[in-house]
Amino acid sequence: AQSVTQLGSHVSVSEGALVLLRCNYSSSVPPYLFWYVQYPNQGLQLLLKYTSAATLVKGINGFEAEFKKSETSFHLTKPSAHMSDAAEYFCAVTHAGNNRKLIWGLGTSLAVNP
C-alpha cells in the first residue's frame, strides 16, 4: 500500500530564508509524486510533479523538489522565502499501475515571518 508522510505540521521561516518542507513516501512500485499548495480560503493548486522524468523538478513560484529513490523522499525547497509563500502545502503520491486516486499527506502549514 502507498502512503505519504509529511514531517512537521507547522514550519516557520524568516523572509529570505531557505524553505524546506519534507515528504517521505512508501510505494512498492515507481511512484508519481506531487506537491500542491493551498493559499488561505482557496482551493489547492499544483506546485510541481514528478512522473519518472528528471529527478529534480522545478515548479511555480521558485519552488523545486528532488526525487530521491534511495531515501524515498520528495522534499520541497525554495532558496528564499517570500511573505506570499505562507500557505498550506500538501504532498501526494500515486503510481502507474492503479492510479485512479492520489494518496495525500496531512499537509504542512508554512508561516513566513518578516
Next chain:
Amino acid sequence: NAGVTQTPKFRILKIGQSMTLQCTQDMNHNYMYWYRQDPGMGLKLIYYSVGAGITDKGEVPNGYNVSRSTTEDFPLRLELAAPSQTSVYFCASSWTSGKDTQYFGPGTRLTVL
C-alpha cells in the same frame, strides 16, 4: 475557462436536513473527485468518477451520494446531515488518471448545527 466551479460557497444546515453541493468543470475532464478537508486531517476522498455514468467510493463515502450524468457535472448529495459532516468540501477534476494534475474548485464551507 472558468475551470472548476462550486456552489454554494457557504451553507449552514440543521441536523437531519439534506442538500446538494454542486460542482461543474468546463475543461472536458474525464475524472472528477469530491474531497473533504478538516483541520489537521489533510484531504479525504469521498467519491470519484472516471467518466459519465461511472462513480466509485473513496475513503469516507458514508452519508454521501453522487451521480455523474454528464461530463461537466458531479453533484454531491448529503442525506440526513450530521455534525460530523461539518467540513470544507472541495471538488476537483483531472484529464485522465490520478497521475494527471488535479484542478480544484474554491470549496464549500458547510456547517451542520
